[in-house]
Amino acid sequence: MKLRIVVLLSLFLLTQQVFTQNNQTHALVNVDVFNGEPDYLKGMTILVVTGKIKDIFKTGSRIIHDSINQIDLSGHYVLPGLIDTHIHMGMKGLSDSAEASRQEFRRWIYHGVTSVRDMGGDARALAREDQLIRQGLQPGPDIYFSATVGSSDMIAKDMRLKRVTRGVGIEKAGYVIEATENLDASQAVANAIESGVSGLKFYAGVDAESIRMLTAEAHDNGLKSWAHFTVFPDRPIEVINAGVDVVSHVWGAFWQDDDVDPSLKVPFTHTDFKDARAAVFPEDLSLLDSDSPELTKLFKTMVEKDVIWDLTYVVPNPKTQELYKRYALTASKAGVTFSAGTDYFNDPGERFPALYTQIEQLVSDGILTPAQAITAATLNGAKAIGIEDDYGSVEAGKVANLLILKKNPIEDITNIRQVLFTMKNGMIFNFSDY
Numbered sequence: 095m096k097l098r099i100v101v102l103l104s105l106f107l108l109t110q111q112v113f114t115q116n117n118q119t120h121a122l123v124n125v126d127v128f129n130g131e132p133d134y135l136k137g138m139t140i141l142v143v144t145g146k147i148k149d150i151f152k153t154g155s156r157i158i159h160d161s162i163n164q165i166d167l168s169g170h171y172v173l174p175g176l177i178d179t180h181i182h183m184g185m186k187g188l189s190d191s192a193e194a195s196r197q198e199f200r201r202w203i204y205h206g207v208t209s210v211r212d213m214g215g216d217a218r219a220l221a222r223e224d225q226l227i228r229q230g231l232q233p234g235p236d237i238y239f240s241a242t243v244g245s246s247d248m249i250a251k252d253m254r255l256k257r258v259t260r261g262v263g264i265e266k267a268g269y270v271i272e273a274t275e276n277l278d279a280s281q282a283v284a285n286a287i288e289s290g291v292s293g294l295k296f297y298a299g300v301d302a303e304s305i306r307m308l309t310a311e312a313h314d315n316g317l318k319s320w321a322h323f324t325v326f327p328d329r330p331i332e333v334i335n336a337g338v339d340v341v342s343h344v345w346g347a348f349w350q351d352d353d354v355d356p357s358l359k360v361p362f363t364h365t366d367f368k369d370a371r372a373a374v375f376p377e378d379l380s381l382l383d384s385d386s387p388e389l390t391k392l393f394k395t396m397v398e399k400d401v402i403w404d405l406t407y408v409v410p411n412p413k414t415q416e417l418y419k420r421y422a423l424t425a426s427k428a429g430v431t432f433s434a435g436t437d438y439f440n441d442p443g444e445r446f447p448a449l450y451t452q453i454e455q456l457v458s459d460g461i462l463t464p465a466q467a468i469t470a471a472t473l474n475g476a477k478a479i480g481i482e483d484d485y486g487s488v489e490a491g492k493v494a495n496l497l498i499l500k501k502n503p504i505e506d507i508t509n510i511r512q513v514l515f516t517m518k519n520g521m522i523f524n525f526s527d528y
Contacts, residue, residue: 118163118520119143124153125167125498127488130473132465132504134171142494145520149490170514171502173468174487175208175235175495177475178449179404180342180435182213183223183237189216189258192223198439198447199227199234204528205447206497206516211435211479212239213320213342214297216258217269217289224290233523238293238479240320241269241286243308244361245299251363252297271308273300279311286317292479293318293339296325299361302332309337318480323403324349324374327357331392334401340478341396342404342435344418345374347425350392353381384420393428402478403430406437408448408455422461432462433478434471446511457507464507494520 120142126134127150139158141148158164186195202210212220217239224237242255249255249264249272259267268285271277271294286294294312296305296319309319319338323330323346330350333341349356354376362373376382383389396403405422409415426432434456436448453471456462462470476486484493496517501509513525 119161120494120517120520120522121158121162121164122167122172122496122498123158123164124169126171126502128171128173128465128468128504129488130465130469132463134502134504140172140488140494140496142517142520145494147488147490147492147494150488167498167514169500171499172488173206173497173499173503173510174472174476174485175497175516175518176206176449176453176471177209177211177434177479177486178202178207178235178436178447178471179211179340179433179475179478180213180406180437181210181439182215182437183220184215184254184258185439188219188223189260192219195223196232196234197442199223199232201528202235202447203233203516203518204513204523204525205445205450206510206513207235207447207449208495208497208516208518209236209238209475209479209481209485211292211475212237213295213437214242214254214258215239217241217267217291218262219258221290230521235518238481239269239291240293240295241271241289241291242297243271243273243294243300244297246272246274247361248298248363251365253366254364273304273308277304277308279307282308283311283315283317286312287315291317293320296321296333296338297362298322298326300325302328302336305333305336305338313337318478320404320478322346322362322374324356326359326361329356331388331395334392334395334399337399338401339480340402340404340433343374343406343437344421347389347392347421348376348379348382350388351376351382351386352388353383379417382417384417384424389421389424390428393425393430396425397429397431400431402433402474404433404435404478405456406435407461408436408438408452419459419461422456422459426461431474431477432456432466432470433474434467450510453510454507464504467507468503468510494518 122140188195220239227234269289321338323341473486476482498514501512503509516523
């Protein structure tokens with residue numbers, strides 16, 4: 095009985111501590127604020143109340159009450175919290191053990207990553223970890239995740255799906271949708287919603303008409319539609335015209351080329367990870383032309399439909415990276431909107447998350463300006479997830495998810511590594527405590 099009382103008291107005190115922290119009022123004074131433009135709003139005060147940005151005004155233009163915790167940030171810069179739009183916690187073995195994932199969550203939050211989008215994972219485990227994070231019981235970013243949609247062939251063979259549905263079975267997991275001819279789209283989306291997903295992710299072997307039907311149902315129910323750029327058997331432009339909100343991976347754009355035929359490609363399955371590249375890349379990359387009229391039309395359509403490209407830009411192979419660069423440059427010149435997804439984890443010994451390398455290389459390769467790269471990793475990421483009303487920019491009324499830097503990343507994008515602290519929901523995570 096005494097032990098139970100002690101445990102309950104400990105939980106109560108922890109809850110009270112979290113509640114108190116989330117209701118602290120802060121005034122971040124004399125800070126330069128990034129608002130999407132190369133020039134900052136200089137010498138501003140950001141008033142944070144109960145985890146939200148209450149107001150932003152010129153420092154000295156208003157009296158700040160003595161009871162408010164003032165943090166002088168003279169010479170510092172504030173960005174919105176960073177958003178990685180393509181992660182796979184299954185790669186960290188979340189379905190089996192949360193330990194490695196929680197280490198990654200901690201690294202993310204202490205380095206300014208306040209939201210992530212997980213693709214094709216175990217909705218049960220992701221929902222559990224997200225709840226703990228949002229309750230303040232463990233540090234980490236908010237987690238948004240998808241339901242996986244694939245052909246019968248993919249559902250039967252993909253080893254990842256067997257792992258993430260262990261204990262319930264693929265056929266009973268609402269976060270896995272087999273796109274059959276007689277699929278009840280309404281019921282499938284309802285099951286996905288019960289799993290807590292924020293969107294549907296179309297993987298492989300799903301024709302454009304099925305994507306269109308499920309996307310319409312998803313949108314009607316407040317979910318996003320996310321897809322590989324090429325889902326097979328149709329070309330990318332047919333995926334775009336099916337109404338999706340976000341497409342992923344540079345390699346997907348290759349299949350718009352008339353010299354390759356996606357209908358002949360075996361649907362993407364991870365029966366073995368070493369075969370994954372062969373499953374999605376054309377056999378002869380020399381045939382590809384990043385200046386083709388077909389690609390021009392594709393990117394024009396993306397701009398018209400406001401579809402976001404989750405590039406997952408950085409890859410280890412230099413020749414592949416150079417090909418990615420050509421496609422990304424062409425898309426950037428056409429005005430395509432990018433988000434910053436990594437689809438990758440750094441070695442555990444790396445201090446900074448992979449998202450930093452993604453942002454820096456988009457700038458160093460001339461794909462985006464520093465301001466555009468920051469926007470890709472903040473506001474565009476929020477739009478990709480569908481949370482832009484509350485996240486992604488430093489504005490009054492939005493949640494206080496902020497990254498405070500000691501140096502100006504517009505002058506040198508590598509200054510995004512000059513972290514002072516992260517603020518998430520008004521709570522402070524000091525970089526020096528990591």
